[in-house]
Amino acid sequence: MVIGEGKPIKEILAMIEDRSKILLAGCRGCVTVCCAGGEKEVGILSSAISLARQNQGKALEIKEVTLERQCDPEYLEEIRSIVDDYEAILSIACGAGVQFLAETYRTTPIYPGINTNFIGVTQEQGVWAERCQSCGDCKLHLTGGICPITRCAKSLLNGPCGGSSTGKCEVDPETDCGWQMIYDRFKELGCLEQLEVIIPITDWTTSRDGGPRKIVREDLKL
Amino acid sequence: MRLSYPTSIKIVKLPCTGKIDVLYLLKAFQSGADGVYVAGCMEGDCHYLTGNLRAKKRVEYTQKILDEVGVGGERLAMYNMSAAQGARFVEVAQEMTEKIKELGPSPIKKQKSEIRSQKPEDNMKESIPSPLAGEG
Numbered sequence: 305m306v307i308g309e310g311k312p313i314k315e316i317l318a319m320i321e322d323r324s325k326i327l328l329a330g331c332r333g334c335v336t337v338c339c340a341g342g343e344k345e346v347g348i349l350s351s352a353i354s355l356a357r358q359n360q361g362k363a364l365e366i367k368e369v370t371l372e373r374q375c376d377p378e379y380l381e382e383i384r385s386i387v388d389d390y391e392a393i394l395s396i397a398c399g400a401g402v403q404f405l406a407e408t409y410r411t412t413p414i415y416p417g418i419n420t421n422f423i424g425v426t427q428e429q430g431v432w433a434e435r436c437q438s439c440g441d442c443k444l445h446l447t448g449g450i451c452p453i454t455r456c457a458k459s460l461l462n463g464p465c466g467g468s469s470t471g472k473c474e475v476d477p478e479t480d481c482g483w484q485m486i487y488d489r490f491k492e493l494g495c496l497e498q499l500e501v502i503i504p505i506t507d508w509t510t511s512r513d514g515g516p517r518k519i520v521r522e523d524l525k526l
Numbered sequence: 527m528r529l530s531y532p533t534s535i536k537i538v539k540l541p542c543t544g545k546i547d548v549l550y551l552l553k554a555f556q557s558g559a560d561g562v563y564v565a566g567c568m569e570g571d572c573h574y575l576t577g578n579l580r581a582k583k584r585v586e587y588t589q590k591i592l593d594e595v596g597v598g599g600e601r602l603a604m605y606n607m608s609a610a611q612g613a614r615f616v617e618v619a620q621e622m623t624e625k626i627k628e629l630g631p632s633p634i635k636k637q638k639s640e641i642r643s644q645k646p647e648d649n650m651k652e653s654i655p656s657p658l659a660g661e662g
Binding site (some may be wrong): 312314346348351352353354355356358359360361394479 | 547548553554555556592594595596597629633634637
């Protein structure tokens with residue numbers, strides 16, 4: 305899922321400084337699961353902002369809504385009838401949701417209330433970690449199910465660099481070396497010979513180097 | 527025992543301090559509380575094992591928010607005491623009340639009363655610390 309975390313309240317307060325009536329929009333998708341932008345976080349952020357504004361003596365009216373998803377047009381339509389009643393929308397969905405709101409409601413300023421960090425997993429309650437950089441050309445079948453693009457700080461595809469030491473990455477002693485993990489995995493699977501397979505030079509146009517990406521499925525279009 | 531504690535304290539009962547939520551604490555301040563303290567069981571004695579330890583973390587998280595919004599994290603506290611420590615309950619109630627009196631009324635309450643155009647009857651009332659007491 306997409307993982308995010310709340311922006312510092314001071315940063316949010318600066319964005320909405322001149323506003324007196326805002327819509328605070330959460331999302332029931334990924335950001336609910338990673339506790340950054342769901343219904344509960346809408347409530348907490350709304351309370352925190354209200355306290356700050358009361359403290360400043362500048363009244364602020366906040367309407368709290370949490371949409372099923374902010375990355376699908378049908379759910380964004382649910383607020384069409386009330387959007388014009390507010391000066392701005394503060395969205396705590398991921399960056400995709402914030403932008404889709406801006407595209408949908410072109411005359412209403414949209415502010416982001418969270419930072420979108422990565423595509424990752426819940427390692428344990430309260431701990432999330434990155435696993436995918438959405439490069440658009442999955443190589444996990446060649447690397448024992450461990451992504452070298454994501455787990456190696458240099459995204460190396462054919463073994464570790466000289467910065468790998470006692471299984472850790474030189475970038476951060478807490479970070480496992482991606483290629484050490486791939487080696488250990490192949491060993492567990494009993495197929496260390498897989499390390500001899502050379503992964504050819506990557507065509508990064510399927511990743512960010514090709515500009516914003518888009519998928520069109522004619523079979524699904526209405 | 528018949529011990530008395532400050533009348534400014536309003537008790538909100540919860541089944542366990544593990545039921546404490548960041549939002550409950552923030553709402554108390556929004557409603558005009560000058561201070562809030564959470565009274566949980568002794569660490570290691572939680573009937574639900576970790577309720578009071580979870581409450582402690584949530585209190586710390588909420589203190590940071592209160593600092594960020596200018597209310598002040600020092601207006602929120604967590605204390606641990608057993609159900610058999612009536613005297614300790616009174617001691618904590620007095621300690622917290624004194625602390626809040628020193629800090630003065632919540633800035634939120636101050637703003638509210640200033641907005642109400644300085645009517646004499648709206649002058650600051652006595653500080654109200656409100657404990658959220660759990661049995662867990």
